[in-house]
Amino acid sequence: MKDALIVSPLRTPIGKFGGALASLTADHLAATIMRSVLDRTDIDPASLDEVVVAQSYASSEAPCMGRYAALLADLPLQVPGYSLDRRCGSGLQAVINAAMQVQTGHAEAVMVVGVESMSNIEYYSTDMRWGSRAGSVKLHDRLERGRERSQPESRFGRISGMPETAENLARDYAITREDADQFAVRSHLNAARAWQEGRFANEVVPLDVPRKRGAIEQVAVDEGIRADASLESLAGLRPLLPNGICTAGNSSQQNDAAAGCLVVSADYASRHGLRPLARLADWAAAGCDPSRMGIGPVPAVARLLQRTGLNLADMDLIEVNEAFAAQALAVLRAWQLEDFERVNVNGSGISLGHPIGATGIRIMTTLLHEMQRRNARYGLETMCIGGGQGLAAIFEHL
Numbered sequence: 001m002k003d004a005l006i007v008s009p010l011r012t013p014i015g016k017f018g019g020a021l022a023s024l025t026a027d028h029l030a031a032t033i034m035r036s037v038l039d040r041t042d043i044d045p046a047s048l049d050e051v052v053v054a055q056s057y058a059s060s061e062a063p064c065m066g067r068y069a070a071l072l073a074d075l076p077l078q079v080p081g082y083s084l085d086r087r088c089g090s091g092l093q094a095v096i097n098a099a100m101q102v103q104t105g106h107a108e109a110v111m112v113v114g115v116e117s118m119s120n121i122e123y124y125s126t127d128m129r130w131g132s133r134a135g136s137v138k139l140h141d142r143l144e145r146g147r148e149r150s151q152p153e154s155r156f157g158r159i160s161g162m163p164e165t166a167e168n169l170a171r172d173y174a175i176t177r178e179d180a181d182q183f184a185v186r187s188h189l190n191a192a193r194a195w196q197e198g199r200f201a202n203e204v205v206p207l208d209v210p211r212k213r214g215a216i217e218q219v220a221v222d223e224g225i226r227a228d229a230s231l232e233s234l235a236g237l238r239p240l241l242p243n244g245i246c247t248a249g250n251s252s253q254q255n256d257a258a259a260g261c262l263v264v265s266a267d268y269a270s271r272h273g274l275r276p277l278a279r280l281a282d283w284a285a286a287g288c289d290p291s292r293m294g295i296g297p298v299p300a301v302a303r304l305l306q307r308t309g310l311n312l313a314d315m316d317l318i319e320v321n322e323a324f325a326a327q328a329l330a331v332l333r334a335w336q337l338e339d340f341e342r343v344n345v346n347g348s349g350i351s352l353g354h355p356i357g358a359t360g361i362r363i364m365t366t367l368l369h370e371m372q373r374r375n376a377r378y379g380l381e382t383m384c385i386g387g388g389q390g391l392a393a394i395f396e397h398l
Contacts, residue, residue: 150388257358
């Protein structure tokens with residue numbers, strides 16, 4: 001089987017919910033990152049075999065984002081595209097899908113993008129098509145509804161949302177509010193330090209954002225990082241649920257961003273003078289109880305390590321997406337990993353943000369650039385997924 005190589009992983013800055021990037025729709029963000037990857041690699045876009053775009057909150061304003069954004073980015077008409085959704089694991093799954101096409105010889109070069117504009121996710125109604133000739137109708141918030149309905153209520157009962165699943169893990173693993181707040185502070189300080197030391201310089205593509213009266217503002221830095229985060233500042237925040245430990249300060253943010261890369265064969269890379277950062281060594285997915293969705297990385301990694309013959313000690317860097325501090329800590333405790341020195345060294349969902357469809361590629365982008373800086377051999381990326389899944393992948397630095 002051929003190697004699938006990762007070339008030019010890039011990302012936009014990550015905007016806060018309703019923040020600096022709110023005026024940019026998902027199709028615009030996706031098309032921008034496609035153009036940026038093409039600019040960095042200087043390849044002929046006609047040589048692409050496929051476009052794969054991850055998006056968890058699709059809209060009919062730009063249906064089938066893989067095709068829509070490719071056309072918006074002026075890719076040749078003959079280059080096809082499709083979209084996928086594995087919720088929080090969508091971006092990583094898009095890389096995996098592209099890699100399988102390359103590994104099996106069905107493609108030599110695939111453009112992969114993850115995108116989410118959570119600021120522009122709409123309200124909708126299920127009452128209007130046939131059932132409401134008169135009277136009031138109900139509008140659903142697609143963001144909130146997607147979390148409430150991540151599992152069939154008829155089988156699993158009602159889950160109020162993802163914070164409830166994190167609180168379940170906090171009880172299972174005896175995680176305290178102070179534990180969660182300490183982990184969150186570490187995330188913010190790691191992310192702030194990464195910017196201060198220039199570690200994101202090679203991976204972030206600044207965005208020109210239209211403002212009023214024709215003005216343009218360049219956004220070049222992640223918006224949600226709290227460089228002054230402290231235990232004292234987080235301690236004053238209210239829990240999201242009664243008697244809970246999860247707060248807005250130790251949970252992931254809602255965000256806007258895109259990330260992308262090329263996944264190519266070795267022959268393609270050689271012909272086009274490309275310098276891949278890594279190869280996808282292997283991956284695995286696993287299911288778990290939706291009420292404890294955050295533990296999903298544990299069974300996924302168990303499958304992955306069993307298949308590869310590697311273990312956690314072989315991983316030079318480890319990424320555990322921070323949906324919630326309680327969730328990430330539960331995963332680390334299940335692994336009996338007490339030393340966090342290799343974990344989320346540049347921050348993650350709590351500090352940088354969690355633009356759902358983009359996060360998997362955003363994490364991979366940050367991971368691969370850090371592996372290059374350290375000349376690390378193996379990096380492990382893991383994602384917990386609403387509805388009760390885990391996804392994990394090992395990347396090998398070239």
